[in-house]
Amino acid sequence: MPSRTARLKKVFKLREFPIAVGITIIVIGVLTALVASQVNTRLLDLARQAAREDVGKNADAIAGALQRELTKVDVIARAIRYSIEQSPNMTQQEYQDLVGPLIGTTPSILLVGRSRGYVVEQVFPIDGNEKAIGLDYRLVPTQFMSVREALRTGQASLEGPIDLVQGGKAFIQRTPYYPNNREDMSRIASGIISVVVDRDRLISQINQDLGIEAHTVAIRSLTPDLVPAKMMYGPKGVFDESPILRQVPTESSIWQIGLVPSSGWPAHVRAATYVWVLSLLGCSAFGAMFLALWSMYRSKRIAEGQLRSAINSIDDGFALYDQFDRLVFANEKYLSYYELSRDAIFPGNSFENILREGLRNGQYKDAIGREEAWLKERLDMHFNPREPIEQRLGDGRWLKVAETRSPDGDTVGFRVDITELKQARERAEAANRAKNNFLNIISHELRTPLTSVIGYARFLENLDVLPGYKALDRAVRSGADKSECAEALAALRSDVSGMSGRISTASDHLLGLINDVLDRAKLEAETVELNVEQIDLKDTVKTVTSSLGIKATEKRISLTSDIAPLLITADAKRLRQVLINVVGNAIKFTETGGVHLSSDSDDTTVRITVRDTGCGIPADQLDQIFDQFVQVDTSVTRRNSGTGLGLAISRELIELHGGKISVESEEGRGSTFTLTLPIRARSMEMAA
Numbered sequence: 038m039p040s041r042t043a044r045l046k047k048v049f050k051l052r053e054f055p056i057a058v059g060i061t062i063i064v065i066g067v068l069t070a071l072v073a074s075q076v077n078t079r080l081l082d083l084a085r086q087a088a089r090e091d092v093g094k095n096a097d098a099i100a101g102a103l104q105r106e107l108t109k110v111d112v113i114a115r116a117i118r119y120s121i122e123q124s125p126n127m128t129q130q131e132y133q134d135l136v137g138p139l140i141g142t143t144p145s146i147l148l149v150g151r152s153r154g155y156v157v158e159q160v161f162p163i164d165g166n167e168k169a170i171g172l173d174y175r176l177v178p179t180q181f182m183s184v185r186e187a188l189r190t191g192q193a194s195l196e197g198p199i200d201l202v203q204g205g206k207a208f209i210q211r212t213p214y215y216p217n218n219r220e221d222m223s224r225i226a227s228g229i230i231s232v233v234v235d236r237d238r239l240i241s242q243i244n245q246d247l248g249i250e251a252h253t254v255a256i257r258s259l260t261p262d263l264v265p266a267k268m269m270y271g272p273k274g275v276f277d278e279s280p281i282l283r284q285v286p287t288e289s290s291i292w293q294i295g296l297v298p299s300s301g302w303p304a305h306v307r308a309a310t311y312v313w314v315l316s317l318l319g320c321s322a323f324g325a326m327f328l329a330l331w332s333m334y335r336s337k338r339i340a341e342g343q344l345r346s347a348i349n350s351i352d353d354g355f356a357l358y359d360q361f362d363r364l365v366f367a368n369e370k371y372l373s374y375y376e377l378s379r380d381a382i383f384p385g386n387s388f389e390n391i392l393r394e395g396l397r398n399g400q401y402k403d404a405i406g407r408e409e410a411w412l413k414e415r416l417d418m419h420f421n422p423r424e425p426i427e428q429r430l431g432d433g434r435w436l437k438v439a440e441t442r443s444p445d446g447d448t449v450g451f452r453v454d455i456t457e458l459k460q461a462r463e464r465a466e467a468a469n470r471a472k473n474n475f476l477n478i479i480s481h482e483l484r485t486p487l488t489s490v491i492g493y494a495r496f497l498e499n500l501d502v503l504p505g506y507k508a509l510d511r512a513v514r515s516g517a518d519k520s521e522c523a524e525a526l527a528a529l530r531s532d533v534s535g536m537s538g539r540i541s542t543a544s545d546h547l548l549g550l551i552n553d554v555l556d557r558a559k560l561e562a563e564t565v566e567l568n569v570e571q572i573d574l575k576d577t578v579k580t581v582t583s584s585l586g587i588k589a590t591e592k593r594i595s596l597t598s599d600i601a602p603l604l605i606t607a608d609a610k611r612l613r614q615v616l617i618n619v620v621g622n623a624i625k626f627t628e629t630g631g632v633h634l635s636s637d638s639d640d641t642t643v644r645i646t647v648r649d650t651g652c653g654i655p656a657d658q659l660d661q662i663f664d665q666f667v668q669v670d671t672s673v674t675r676r677n678s679g680t681g682l683g684l685a686i687s688r689e690l691i692e693l694h695g696g697k698i699s700v701e702s703e704e705g706r707g708s709t710f711t712l713t714l715p716i717r718a719r720s721m722e723m724a725a
């Protein structure tokens with residue numbers, strides 16, 4: 038069953054793509070909206086700008102034309118004024134002859150009237166305007182103020198718009214004239230020349246002349262501070278529609294022309310839909326590209342992840358270095374092997390840096406003391422990979438290092454932990470060495486007693502060569518007396534028993550040796566069975582010390598014991614065998630001082646300590662002496678006999694009892710063997 042998290046991960050991965058598609062669609066939507074609205078706004082701005090430029094040109098033209106028309110009206114008024122000032126008493130006919138040609142080319146001028154003081158005296162054209170003659174401005178409130186002002190100030194002014202009797206609106210240019218008498222000039226004007234201009238005709242004439250149709254024109258007057266004062270023409274609303282503004286100075290004020298397209302300013306872009314479609318297409322293409330790239334990246338990431346987890350799950354160390362020898366990737370196992378240089382093992386760091394960090398921290402055992410030389414050799418091997426090498430680490434582990442160079446120049450490195458293999462090989466080699474030693478020793482140990490057995494047996498076979506036998510023979514043949522014969526016989530007996538004694542000692546030795554070998558074989562075959570019973574430890578130790586006491590006495594060393602009486606369950610024969618071996622060794626390897634046995638116990642275990650003042654055991658051999666065939670001194674000329682089996686057998690027997698055996702020793706000062714045994718042996722417990 039896949040774990041919950043694994044299932045969740047799978048589900049997440051499955052949903053990843055639809056989620057990405059969903060997000061992309063949303064992003065495309067938002068992006069399309071942004072792009073299209075931006076483009077449309079920009080296009081609208083451009084359209085507005087173009088329209089304003091267009092309207093601006095027309096506004097310039099209209100302002101220019103209006104300025105020209107008003108100037109024309111002013112010029113006409115001045116011309117009439119001049120003529121009237123020259124001949125103030127001209128007749129209506131003369132007046133007609135004067136004005137007629139002047140306004141003939143200006144159809145927007147409806148009529149030109151001349152007043153003397155406030156009373157209109159002459160008009161042109163007269164037809165239809167007869168009623169105007171004799172009109173007194175003082176009786177027309179709408180015109181009185183401006184006429185009075187013109188008369189008072191002597192300033193020409195442009196007035197209007199005022200309603201015409203015949204309909205429509207008009208501007209009136211009021212130009213005062215003076216008597217043709219220089220002295221009077223500075224005082225008061227004689228009358229007013231009023232040029233009435235049909236406003237609508239004026240504007241439509243201008244539009245027509247300029248060919249402008251599609252724009253709405255409005256005109257208003259401004260105060261000297263440029264504040265809007267009065268509408269002169271057109272709808273007022275034009276000025277609220279961001280019109281193009283132009284100013285035209287007139288005689289009495291400033292006129293402001295406002296111009297907007299008749300259909301208003303562009304409010305939307307005509308191609309807006311295309312913009313939307315194009316934006317959508319563009320953003321979709323972008324989204325599709327993004328999705329394609331994303332899914333490529335995702336596949337790459339998944340593949341990389343798979344590769345990484347595959348490499349991480351390899352049971353060996355793996356590292357990849359690029360062509361510049363920088364670390365690209367190292368798996369967990371690789372990191373775990375190089376604990377001491379771990380801080381330097383990160384992607385991008387160079388192989389040499391990693392080695393140097395290791396050298397600083399004692400990562401490579403074989404490099405200690407010769408770091409630079411080692412580094413040089415190692416780098417050489419790294420750059421020219423050949424056969425795999427074996428590398429000893431600071432923590433005692435062994436790695437097999439195999440490196441290969443890829444065609445791209447990358448270096449692929451494998452690290453295999455061969456510590457166990459190495460140890461097994463070393464153990465096998467040690468065992469082999471020990472067996473060879475054993476063979477050497479055993480042949481020596483067997484040959485020595487056998488030689489004496491055979492030698493003495495030969496003597497016994499040929500008694501007649503013995504001096505005792507020869508003496509007895511001589512005594513019997515010579516008829517010597519009884520006592521002489523008895524003496525010779527006793528001498529012969531002594532010779533024979535001496536030889537038999539040596540034969541029996543050598544045989545015992547041989548038997549012991551063979552027993553040891555057989556015991557070992559049995560233990561290996563696991564066929565040794567303990568015969569567990571309740572015994573007194575003190576008694577058992579005593580039998581051992583008394584049988585070995587002779588040897589100690591022979592060597593002039595002491596053998597003492599301080600064992601408290603204690604009932605334990607154990608195989609008495611086997612425990613004795615172990616004690617004989619350990620105590621025997623202690624005596625064997627002690628030349629001065631002595632061997633002391635002691636014991637202490639708690640509720641469950643008893644410890645028997647055998648301490649000697651002998652030669653001791655080198656520290657590096659302490660662990661091995663319990664292995665079979667291991668002896669500290671393996672020379673054939675060594676002083677003490679033995680096979681190297683005793684301690685191996687002892688350990689196994691003690692372990693069979695559920696106990697253990699250990700040693701502490703100082704070379705040259707002596708050794709202490711400690712046997713720890715359960716008070717109730719294991720097999721007894723099981724039986725109970």
Ligand code: ADP
Pocket residue numbers: 618622623624626649651652653654662667668669670678679680681682683684685708
């Ligand atoms: P051996 O038959 O050689 O005594 P053992 O297995 O009994 O074989 O002992 C193995 C080796 O351990 C001995 O050869 C000796 O080198 C060392 N050894 C054992 N006991 C002692 C001791 N008390 N003092 C010094 N060395 C000892």
